[in-house]
Amino acid sequence: MRDWPDSAELLTFYDHNARKMPWRVGPKERAKGVLPDPYRVWMSEIMLQQTTVAAVKDYFERFTARWPTVSDLAAAEDADVMAEWAGLGYYARARNLLKCARYVVTEHDGVFPDTVEALLTLPGVGPYTAGAVASIAFDQPATVVDGNVERVMARVFDIHTPLPAAKPELTEKAAAMTPRERPGDYAQAVMDLGATICTPRNPACGLCPWRSDCKAQAAGTAAELPKKIPKKPKPIRHGVVYIAKRVDGAYLLETRPDSGLLGGMLGWPGSGWTEGHAPKHDAPIKAEWKTLNSEAKHTFTHFHLRLTVKTALVPMDRKPSVGAFVLEDDYDSGNLPTAMRKAFDLYRGT
DNA sequence: GACACGTGGAC
DNA sequence: TGTCCAAGTGT
16 A cells, blocks of 8 residues: 555546536546636635535526626625525625625726635635635645545545544645646545545445555545544524515515624514524514414524414505515515525415 | 534435 | 535634
């Protein structure tokens, strides 16, 4: 066994097995040295943060069709971008996406910076994304460390230190492995490897191009790496939402505050969400409220939510204390974050 | 370092 | 059903 796997072997494997994705250039162009559009690389990398390729594809197509350049995106309305992001999760990404686009236009003449250092100054761009954009869009030998790379490095070098304490050591290994040639393809190759072969459960070691150089494979420990600190259990929080339909078909919605959970997104007015029972609150408009028989259930990263749904039909002349009515023709439950959409689906009986 | 921050698919 | 997990960042 070699001390270090060969990055060239992985690149050859990648040339034959690269997954097709809308933000990647095809094999023929790549062979000619054509680099992908930095705007598209950046967009895809933001969307891919903690999110699967399958979930991202359609969102990426819609965003780039609607806003083909960073200048187009910078000129977009906040509400349109948030509505387009609805359902993808981690909504701070969407707020930072727009902030970043406007920053690139005003401070960089609409041209994405090409160094890790400069990329790190952009909103929503951290160490991973800066490295990914620098290597994939600008052919720079940046170190790219995501969850896949952490897992692959932990296995190749049989590192048993649990995450996140192991991160510096794994990053060091990843940096030492990164080749000067085709760093962007190499980064994507390791991530493809982690997503398709060196998977968290049941890794397909028999298909791995690095099998003969992998220390965990030799030790029989691949499937149990990387070690992780156990997670805390999720508490259950309760809340109430109010779905008011006006007689003309309009719905009462509010734009949530920019900070915090579902920040900047549309939602049904309601109570806060707390353990035990929903906190005291007022209805957003005077009406004959009826409570649905079942609750809307949803699970966030760190708690389970059970929403009591109250509904009412209200006359034209009533004024809400919070939010605003959205006309029937402008209403689309697809513009709501999933927890809010579930409450609506329960109300409609779907 | 620890925690907040979404969602849907896999097992 | 419940838990784990995915191309992380900001505070």
